[in-house]
Amino acid sequence: MPNAIAGDGDSNGYSFTVQATPDEVQQFYKVEMPKLGWTIFVTGQGTTEAILLIFMKDSNTASISIIPQSGGLLYVLLVK
Numbered sequence: 001m002p003n004a005i006a007g008d009g010d011s012n013g014y015s016f017t018v019q020a021t022p023d024e025v026q027q028f029y030k031v032e033m034p035k036l037g038w039t040i041f042v043t044g045q046g047t048t049e050a051i052l053l054i055f056m057k058d059s060n061t062a063s064i065s066i067i068p069q070s071g072g073l074l075y076v077l078l079v080k
Contacts, residue, residue, distance in 0.1 A: 001028050001076065013079040020074060022051055025066050029053055038062060 007016035018025065030040060030053075038055035045051050051066040060080065067075040 001025065004076075005073075009078075013077065015075065015077045017069065017073050017075050019072060022049075022066050022068070022074065025064075025074060025076060026051065026053065029055075029064050033062070 001016070001018055001020070003020065004016040004018050007014060009015060026043070033040070033055050036057075038057045041054045041056045041061070043051065043053050049068050053064040053066075055062045055064070062078065062080045065075075065077040065079075067077070069075050
């Protein structure tokens with residue numbers, strides 16, 4: 001994601017923070033993931049305002065959690 005801050009990850013997942021709105025992060029992944037062959041399967045929002053996107057590709061799934069932090073930052077966690 002453009003403007004990502006302090007990312008870290010391995011072959012199973014990646015996390016970073018970003019100064020963006022939840023809608024900007026959702027739209028980024030809804031555009032970029034299909035370019036890599038992933039199809040949106042489900043989206044949801046929890047009571048803590050965290051947003052979850054789940055994508056499918058063949059028999060694989062990938063989840064993207066968007067978790068609001070203080071100061072307008074978002075913590076984004078991608079798990080494959």
